[in-house]
Amino acid sequence: MKPPPFRWSSPGTTAEAVALLAADPRAKVLAGGQSLIPLLNMRLASPPHLVDINRVAELDAVEVTGDGVRVGALVRQAHLERDEAARKVCPLLGDALPLVAHPVIRNRGTVVGSIAHGDPAAELPAVAALLGATVRIASAAGVRDVPADVFFVAPLETALRPGELVTSVWFPAVPPATGTAVVELSRRHGDYALCGVAATVDRETGAARAAYLGVAPVPLVLDLPADDPGGYAAASVDPEADIHATAAYRRHLATVLTRRALAAARDRP
Amino acid sequence: MTTRVFGERVERREDPRLLRGEGRYLDDLGHDALEVAFVRSPHAHARVLDVDVTAALDVEGLVAIYTHEDLPGRLADPLPLLIPHPALTAPRTAHALAKDLVRHVGEPVVMVVAADRYLAEDAADRVRVTYEVLPPVVGLDRAEEVAAHLVQEVGDVDAALAAAPRTLELRLDIERSASTPLEGRGVYARWDADDQRLRVYSSTQTPTSVRFAVAAILGLPDSQVECVAPDVGGGFGVKIMHPWPEEVLVPWAARLLGREVKYTEDRREHFVAATHERAQEQHVRVGFDDDGRILALDVRFLHDHGAYTPYGIIVPIITSTQLPGPYVLPAYRVEFSSLYTNTVPVTPYRGAGRPQAAFCMERTVDRIAAELGLDRAEVRRRNIVQPEQMPYDLGLTFQDGRPAIYDSGDFPATLRMITDLIGWDDFPRRKAEAAAEGRRIGIGLACYVEGTGVGPYEGGHVQVEPNGRVNVSTGLSSQGQGHQTVFAQIVATELGVPMEDVHVVTGDTRRFGYAVGTFASRAAVMSGNAIALAARELRAKALRIAADALEASPDDLEIVEGIVRVKGSPDAAIPLRTVAVLSNPLRYSFSEESRAATQFSLPVRGGPPVPRGEAPGLEGRDYYSPERSTFANGMHAAIVEVDPETADVTILRYAVVHDCGNLINPMIVEGQIHGGVAQGVAGALYERMAYDEHGQLQNASFMDFLMPYATEVPHIEIAHLETPSPLNPLGIKGAGEAGVIPGSAVLAAAIEDATGVAIARMPVSPSELFELQGGSA
Numbered sequence A: 001m002k003p004p005p006f007r008w009s010s011p012g013t014t015a016e017a018v019a020l021l022a023a024d025p026r027a028k029v030l031a032g033g034q035s036l037i038p039l040l041n042m043r044l045a046s047p048p049h050l051v052d053i054n055r056v057a058e059l060d061a062v063e064v065t066g067d068g069v070r071v072g073a074l075v076r077q078a079h080l081e082r083d084e085a086a087r088k089v090c091p092l093l094g095d096a097l098p099l100v101a102h103p104v105i106r107n108r109g110t111v112v113g114s115i116a117h118g119d120p121a122a123e124l125p126a127v128a129a130l131l132g133a134t135v136r137i138a139s140a141a142g143v144r145d146v147p148a149d150v151f152f153v154a155p156l157e158t159a160l161r162p163g164e165l166v167t168s169v170w171f172p173a174v175p176p177a178t179g180t181a182v183v184e185l186s187r188r189h190g191d192y193a194l195c196g197v198a199a200t201v202d203r204e205t206g207a208a209r210a211a212y213l214g215v216a217p218v219p220l221v222l223d224l225p226a227d228d229p230g231g232y233a234a235a236s237v238d239p240e241a242d243i244h245a246t247a248a249y250r251r252h253l254a255t256v257l258t259r260r261a262l263a264a265a266r267d268r269p
Numbered sequence B: 001m002t003t004r005v006f007g008e009r010v011e012r013r014e015d016p017r018l019l020r021g022e023g024r025y026l027d028d029l030g031h032d033a034l035e036v037a038f039v040r041s042p043h044a045h046a047r048v049l050d051v052d053v054t055a056a057l058d059v060e061g062l063v064a065i066y067t068h069e070d071l072p073g074r075l076a077d078p079l080p081l082l083i084p085h086p087a088l089t090a091p092r093t094a095h096a097l098a099k100d101l102v103r104h105v106g107e108p109v110v111m112v113v114a115a116d117r118y119l120a121e122d123a124a125d126r127v128r129v130t131y132e133v134l135p136p137v138v139g140l141d142r143a144e145e146v147a148a149h150l151v152q153e154v155g156d157v158d159a160a161l162a163a164a165p166r167t168l169e170l171r172l173d174i175e176r177s178a179s180t181p182l183e184g185r186g187v188y189a190r191w192d193a194d195d196q197r198l199r200v201y202s203s204t205q206t207p208t209s210v211r212f213a214v215a216a217i218l219g220l221p222d223s224q225v226e227c228v229a230p231d232v233g234g235g236f237g238v239k240i241m242h243p244w245p246e247e248v249l250v251p252w253a254a255r256l257l258g259r260e261v262k263y264t265e266d267r268r269e270h271f272v273a274a275t276h277e278r279a280q281e282q283h284v285r286v287g288f289d290d291d292g293r294i295l296a297l298d299v300r301f302l303h304d305h306g307a308y309t310p311y312g313i314i315v316p317i318i319t320s321t322q323l324p325g326p327y328v329l330p331a332y333r334v335e336f337s338s339l340y341t342n343t344v345p346v347t348p349y350r351g352a353g354r355p356q357a358a359f360c361m362e363r364t365v366d367r368i369a370a371e372l373g374l375d376r377a378e379v380r381r382r383n384i385v386q387p388e389q390m391p392y393d394l395g396l397t398f399q400d401g402r403p404a405i406y407d408s409g410d411f412p413a414t415l416r417m418i419t420d421l422i423g424w425d426d427f428p429r430r431k432a433e434a435a436a437e438g439r440r441i442g443i444g445l446a447c448y449v450e451g452t453g454v455g456p457y458e459g460g461h462v463q464v465e466p467n468g469r470v471n472v473s474t475g476l477s478s479q480g481q482g483h484q485t486v487f488a489q490i491v492a493t494e495l496g497v498p499m500e501d502v503h504v505v506t507g508d509t510r511r512f513g514y515a516v517g518t519f520a521s522r523a524a525v526m527s528g529n530a531i532a533l534a535a536r537e538l539r540a541k542a543l544r545i546a547a548d549a550l551e552a553s554p555d556d557l558e559i560v561e562g563i564v565r566v567k568g569s570p571d572a573a574i575p576l577r578t579v580a581v582l583s584n585p586l587r588y589s590f591s592e593e594s595r596a597a598t599q600f601s602l603p604v605r606g607g608p609p610v611p612r613g614e615a616p617g618l619e620g621r622d623y624y625s626p627e628r629s630t631f632a633n634g635m636h637a638a639i640v641e642v643d644p645e646t647a648d649v650t651i652l653r654y655a656v657v658h659d660c661g662n663l664i665n666p667m668i669v670e671g672q673i674h675g676g677v678a679q680g681v682a683g684a685l686y687e688r689m690a691y692d693e694h695g696q697l698q699n700a701s702f703m704d705f706l707m708p709y710a711t712e713v714p715h716i717e718i719a720h721l722e723t724p725s726p727l728n729p730l731g732i733k734g735a736g737e738a739g740v741i742p743g744s745a746v747l748a749a750a751i752e753d754a755t756g757v758a759i760a761r762m763p764v765s766p767s768e769l770f771e772l773q774g775g776s777a
């Protein structure tokens, strides 16, 4: 479990990072390393060049306005978890972050890295998809903003192209009178969930929307009907069986957790 | 400070060092050593046709590549069969490097030595091995090849079953798990060409035996090989297996290359190249009367032994002989077949066959209670061995080849204590209350008896230096149990010296050459008693010398706080360190203390300076070799809650009553119980080795092998009962494995009570429980 040889570079600015990535299309960005380093150590990935963004101070910024939260690419999950202002504007971030792995991993792992990694079982991509987040991407060609609903393409596959760097993700604030909640079931505390549901409920209209993790190839966002939303969710998800749970059980969880998430979102003060 | 520290909650003296990161584990040694990586079989069953190393040769830093063809003499033979048994009619052990055939994924085929592990892996990656893939056998339902078959029977089981008013049949299954210590295996060797000596450091539970095995296989005299177990980050059984292929290959390469060589196993290798345990399929027939009294028990089980049987059939023998637990079985027959499969071999993991035994027996007793509509604790009460029946002979042959005889224990008292501790009698009310709130809770109870402290022997050496320092050594090694604390407690108490003066060394063949090892809950019983006997010998010698100096009778002397004094007249006293000086009459002085022992300082008496029959130095050495094992016992109870919709299980309470005889240090025993219960919970709810039909382990990482975190392990309530063992001088019994044994049994019972669904297979996941409940909530 030692990585094969690779070149390592450590730019100090976004511009330098983008230049390095442009020069070497097979290069990979190294952020918190919590997903990338295990892949290298198990020799499941062997990028010839890692562009380490940990020295790019300008990416380590959280901007909070009444409209939403912009999270820079170097912001650690633990940092955002403790950011009162961000949690106020986007309570879902505060709900979801404690469910991401364990404190030691959140101390290194970045919010943006989790989204760039595009794991359909991860919490933050589901939150991004539910809220209609926007992913800001820089490359030698310039900057583009990609909405979350088209950013996630397939398991561990995103709209990112070679030579591109995600510089930040914008999470819009939820409208007033909207309750939010995240519920999930994992085998152990901090594990990837067997199934998870992030939900928003408009307390005035009753309109409910939920994003599902662990039960579809990409975060699945559903506008839920008032009548039997759990049944609707179960019919819409596309779970796979693995050694931890059958597909039928995960589908069943989608029903149960939908009910629980909606109740929690509705009751939220 | 008092010197009577036996029985006290003394804090572990190893902790400050380990917590500060000052431990020296295998990989902390040998920073300049060459490092090793292995090319391991990717197939569960295959013929090795060709090994092509060409592409690896230009990896910078490569030193050597070895295959089976390179191995000389006995190193080319199959590795030793450690514990032969007449019933093991088709034993099989692996080669250090595969010869022709590989029989499980992970078997080492090629050894690569390079400047460091990164480069060694780069080179290993480029070695091309051509295999002819053969069909693998995975799982007990497909296993056919029998390694061993053994039947033990007490009484006439067929007649008793035929005569029993009631009978029941059960089919039970337990899946595989493994020891998975935090530190994997590792070995580091250096050949000293000047001294012509090989030093081997190994992360092992048995350094003395590794030494003998390495010497024998490499054709070296024992006197040229020494083995040291440094700090070992957990063993739990897997490190009692030896010699591993790596454990002989690394010393061999070190000597051949004349360089230091090190191998540190990584986690993925540990999953596929160390060993596993547990998997059994059990078929039970039980006969009983209308009061729930067991009349006959007939158990037939299949034991998945994996690809090889290097550790013999110890695990299924222990299952067979520990299955009766605390119960009187008027007729008992147990029959097992150990079967080969193309998976990692099976050797003991903490509990070593007992969790399976307890699962079988306790599930059976619960079924009897259910069948008769009787309280489960009451059925146990009616069947347990009474104190006046002790010593209680099971009529079976235990894992040490000696009779299984319970030496002591008060099972009715244990049962009373556990039902009081958990609130058994009041539980139906709590359950009804919970049900009224829509919650499903359940309670379970499970018992075990554990044979501990198996022979053949251990030894101890205790020595007092002229400065008062007391050196203690024993050959068996430590994997974090706290031996340095408890052995010091024993010596401080036996000798009457302050504990701070006592320094313990374990697992270093340079200090103590004869030993067996740390396993089977035996270290405290075996080395503890040996050290106590050695300390007593030393004490007697000290009193003889002091009596001479004080002109008193040895019988009138006592040792308090390191001072030998005449009982009743404390002024007539001489420090033990001075006795140490006097014990070694000198010609030359080398220090202030030693001056007193030189030839013109000592009074001249008749006879030689060292009296006949005495040896110079204040030391004692003795061995403890028990006639048979001593049996500890205990009972666990748990209350669980099962989510009515998701079938997720939460342990609300977990209680343990534990009797391991006299307690040397209750805190350390509790620590052992905590760790054991964590592994019991693991086996019940989380851990399994998920092999697919091709023999690929799908969860060979801590991401997917669900070892519970601290967040999954419940708070554990413990009560002790101390029924001394009559078999050994300290009256103690082993405590290392107890915590894990009834875990699956007690949690299965509690889940069954909560859900009303029969639980016959462990571990059980929420997904499986959901299916057992009919797939709907």
Ligand SMILES: Cc1cc2nc3c(=O)[nH]c(=O)nc-3n(C[C@H](O)[C@H](O)[C@H](O)COP(=O)(O)OP(=O)(O)OC[C@H]3O[C@@H](n4cnc5c(N)ncnc54)[C@H](O)[C@@H]3O)c2cc1C
Binding pocket: A028, A029, A030, A031, A032, A033, A034, A035, A036, A037, A073, A099, A100, A101, A102, A105, A108, A109, A110, A111, A112, A113, A114, A115, A116, A117, A121, A122, A123, A124, A160, A164, A165, A166, A167, A190, A191, A192, A193
């Ligand atoms: C034991 C364990 C348990 C975990 N459990 C969970 C869990 O329950 N839920 C969960 O959501 N996650 C979990 N994770 C993953 C964790 O959250 C990771 O931190 C996260 O997925 C990746 O963030 P990172 O900063 O570490 O990214 P890295 O590992 O550095 O990178 C991950 C990938 O994203 C790319 N990347 C990173 N940043 C950028 C960027 N700015 N631009 C372009 N590409 C980029 C990298 O090139 C790489 O391909 C777990 C991890 C571990 C080790």
